[in-house]
Structures are given as structure tokens and as C-alpha cells.
Amino acid sequence: MIEKGQLPALRAHGAVFEGREFAFTNRDFRRIAEIFREDAGIALPEIKAPLVYSRLVKRLRTLGLETFKRYCAFVESEEGAAEREHMIAALTTNITRFFREPHHFEHLKYKVLPSLVEGVRRGNPLRIWSAGCSSGEEPYSIALTVLSAIPDAERLDVKILATDINKDVLTAGHQGVYPESAIAQLSRQQRADWFTPSRDAGREKVWRAGEALRALVSFRELNLMGEWPMKQSYQAIFCRNVAIYFEDKAQTLIWHRLAGLLTPGGCLYVGHSERVNGATEKFRLDGCTTYRLAEGTSG
Ligand SMILES: C[S@@+](CC[C@H](N)C(=O)[O-])C[C@H]1O[C@@H](n2cnc3c(N)ncnc32)[C@H](O)[C@@H]1O
Known part of the structure; x- marks a missing residue:
């Protein structure tokens, strides 16, 4: 070397x-x-x-x-x-894992979802976006968190959008098959409820995300540098360990664009070494690397 x-x-x-x-x-x-x-x-x-x-x-x-x-x-x-x-x-660097930076999922579960559950049960939409989702571990962790609060989410208007620039990781995410070591962070109950054990071609034990889990997540190709087709807003956006690789100007632009897609009081989760530089007026800090859209901000 x-x-x-x-x-x-x-x-x-x-x-x-x-x-x-x-x-x-x-x-x-x-x-x-x-x-x-x-x-x-x-x-x-x-x-x-x-x-x-x-x-x-x-x-x-x-x-x-x-x-x-x-x-x-x-x-x-x-x-x-x-x-x-x-x-x-x-x-591209695609390193990821289930429940990476677990405090974000705790925040989602205890500080975001409780105020939304009742409305979702009445038919309101719940939308969460994993931007730069890699091979699916992040959006499935979001889905598992949602299911812990709303076990019948599949029957309600709940959707998790998972996007990435890399088609290969999207295919892996869509298939939702992970080696046993990758799902070690999950509880026995989570595995039993939402995953199905099987064997891969090399006869290694693997786990496939079950239908109910996969139904909540849609994988789509999207370059964060390009046009974004979505028109709706999101109660939470995970954009973690993606923008860190971008140049400063591009990062600032991304934070502004993401702010524009959050519902009032919606949350943006960023990676542990990321900050919303150049867009701080749009957000208030609500936990470690967790940002809420600031009041009176409409993106
Ligand atoms: C290090 S992974 C982070 C995965 C996950 N968010 C996490 O924190 O575990 C970064 C992901 O961002 C994707 N990515 C890089 N540049 C991108 C771009 N311009 N648009 C969309 N995705 C991009 C990569 O393909 C990769 O899957």
C-alpha cells in the first residue's frame, strides 16, 4: 500500500x-x-x-x-x-448496522411517536425518511421502533421511505436478508416477531425481514444532490453519516432542503460527528445530534 x-x-x-x-x-x-x-x-x-x-x-x-x-x-x-x-x-461508503446510534431510536420511540400514535390510529399519515439508507439496517430499525409503538402499523397509513444513490445496497435492503451477526443487536422477541430464519446459498444461517416489516419500508433510488420528487412532509428524517462526505456548501444545502420537508416540530437525526452547519436557524437541538424544526420555520 x-x-x-x-x-x-x-x-x-x-x-x-x-x-x-x-x-x-x-x-x-x-x-x-x-x-x-x-x-x-x-x-x-x-x-x-x-x-x-x-x-x-x-x-x-x-x-x-x-x-x-x-x-x-x-x-x-x-x-x-x-x-x-x-x-x-x-x-461510496456503505457501512451501517441495526440500531446504530441507539439514542436516536429511543428519541423516536419516546419523544416523537407518543404524540402521533392517536392521530395515526384515526387515519393520519405517519411518514419517516431514511436518506442514505445503505443496505436497509437503518430503515428496518426505524420500522421496528414504529412497530414497538404501533404493532398494527401495517394496517395504518404508515410509510418509511428508504433512499440511496447506490442500487446494489437498495437491492440488498429490498431483499432484507441479513447474517445472524448483523441482527445480534435485536432482542429475541424482535427476531421472533418480525424476522424469519433461513439459510443462504452457502448454508449459513441468515434472517429475512418478515413481510410485515418489509411492507412498511419502500426502497427507492435517489441522489441527494439531484431533484427530490417527494411532495409530502415527514415527521422524522434520518440523514446520518451521509452528508459528512459532502463538501461544506452541499451539506448546508442538504440541511435546508431537509428542513423544507419536515412537518412542524419534525425531527432530523444526523450522524454523531455531523452538525447542521449553515442551517442552525432552522432547527433547535433536542438531544444529541437530534434536531427539531424550529417553531415558525416552514423550511
Ligand atoms: C455510511 S452509509 C450510512 C448509512 C446509514 N445512514 C447509517 O448511518 O448507518 C452512507 C450512505 O449514503 C449513500 N450516499 C452517498 N452519497 C449519496 C448521495 N449523493 N445521495 C444519496 N445517497 C448517498 C451511500 O451510498 C451510503 O449507502
């Missing part, structure tokens, strides 16, 4: 990796970083060059391309549109 301090010296040769299986020059890196910034809003500092190489090398092998220069040209061409999506998917 290339060391951080070596990069400038190698750049003088115009090659980030010389002598590797595929030629990868600094120019190639800059082209890829520019596409990624344009499409996903995510900045790639030069220190990420080794990561870019290791994540994309499989794509070059699959396509039978010999250099990153050719790969860049393909991705930038009209025929390369589908590959551009593969590239974005390969470069």
Missing part, C-alpha cells in the same frame, strides 16, 4: 501507482474525483487515491480494460452511463 508521504513524489512522474497491475496516473485520479464530486457531491482528497484504485480495480478486470485512462474515457462516454453508476456505487 502506498504511504501518504509518497504521493507528491509519485505525482511528479504523473503516476500515482507505477508498477501496479493497471496504470493509474494522477490525471486519472483527478478525472474520477471530479465525476464523483459532480454525481454524488462527495469530495475525494488525494490521500484517497489508494482506496480509489483498490475499489475500481475489479471494474477494470470485469470490463477487460488495461488502464485507468481507458476506464475514465469509457465512464465519460455515452455507452459508459451504466458503468458510471457502478463506479459511484463502488466508491
Whole structure:
């Protein structure tokens, strides 16, 4: 693996990796970083060059391309549109887990849902959005939290929207199949009530989110940098560990746009190291990395 301090010296040769299986020059890196910034809003500092190489090398092998220069040209061409999506998917970070940052789910359960349950039982809609949902652990954790307060949510007007830029993670989320280790945080009761045990192709024990759980969550492709089709508002939005990868201006824009989609007093949950910088006037803090839409704010 290339060391951080070596990069400038190698750049003088115009090659980030010389002598590797595929030629990868600094120019190639800059082209890829520019596409990624344009499409996903995510900045790639030069220190990420080794990561870019290791994540994309499989794509070059699959396509039978010999250099990153050719790969860049393909991705930038009209025929390369589908590959551009593969590239974005390969470069995004999808780490997630069930009930990550559990205090957000406690907040949802004890500070948001209680005042809504009665209205939902009378037919009012309950809408929650997991923006940057990865492979589904976050929206299913939201669904499990909702079910703990409203066990018959499936029969009411309750919907959890789960969106991501990466089609592969959306497919995984839609299937809702997780290894036993991934659902270790769930109680026995939650597993028994809402998951079905089964075996994967390698005969490992896996758990599939049951029909009632899956029915609450809709997975959709959505680039947070692009147009947002939704017209309705949400009582809660989880946008955690997503905007942290965006440039400052893009982050501020996202917080403003999310504020515009919250119901009065609605909640925005962000990642543990994120803050709603540039949009603080829209929110008031209501717990650790938990923001309520400020009174008199309509987004
Ligand atoms: C680190 S994961 C976080 C998953 C989950 N929110 C959590 O906190 O566990 C970040 C997710 O954001 C998605 N993402 C990155 N850029 C995006 C964009 N421009 N639009 C939508 N999703 C994006 C990635 O594909 C990835 O699945």
C-alpha cells in the first residue's frame, strides 16, 4: 500500500501507482474525483487515491480494460452511463448496522411517536425518511421502533421511505436478508416477531425481514444532490453519516432542503460527528445530534 508521504513524489512522474497491475496516473485520479464530486457531491482528497484504485480495480478486470485512462474515457462516454453508476456505487461508503446510534431510536420511540400514535390510529399519515439508507439496517430499525409503538402499523397509513444513490445496497435492503451477526443487536422477541430464519446459498444461517416489516419500508433510488420528487412532509428524517462526505456548501444545502420537508416540530437525526452547519436557524437541538424544526420555520 502506498504511504501518504509518497504521493507528491509519485505525482511528479504523473503516476500515482507505477508498477501496479493497471496504470493509474494522477490525471486519472483527478478525472474520477471530479465525476464523483459532480454525481454524488462527495469530495475525494488525494490521500484517497489508494482506496480509489483498490475499489475500481475489479471494474477494470470485469470490463477487460488495461488502464485507468481507458476506464475514465469509457465512464465519460455515452455507452459508459451504466458503468458510471457502478463506479459511484463502488466508491461510496456503505457501512451501517441495526440500531446504530441507539439514542436516536429511543428519541423516536419516546419523544416523537407518543404524540402521533392517536392521530395515526384515526387515519393520519405517519411518514419517516431514511436518506442514505445503505443496505436497509437503518430503515428496518426505524420500522421496528414504529412497530414497538404501533404493532398494527401495517394496517395504518404508515410509510418509511428508504433512499440511496447506490442500487446494489437498495437491492440488498429490498431483499432484507441479513447474517445472524448483523441482527445480534435485536432482542429475541424482535427476531421472533418480525424476522424469519433461513439459510443462504452457502448454508449459513441468515434472517429475512418478515413481510410485515418489509411492507412498511419502500426502497427507492435517489441522489441527494439531484431533484427530490417527494411532495409530502415527514415527521422524522434520518440523514446520518451521509452528508459528512459532502463538501461544506452541499451539506448546508442538504440541511435546508431537509428542513423544507419536515412537518412542524419534525425531527432530523444526523450522524454523531455531523452538525447542521449553515442551517442552525432552522432547527433547535433536542438531544444529541437530534434536531427539531424550529417553531415558525416552514423550511
Ligand atoms: C455510511 S452509509 C450510512 C448509512 C446509514 N445512514 C447509517 O448511518 O448507518 C452512507 C450512505 O449514503 C449513500 N450516499 C452517498 N452519497 C449519496 C448521495 N449523493 N445521495 C444519496 N445517497 C448517498 C451511500 O451510498 C451510503 O449507502
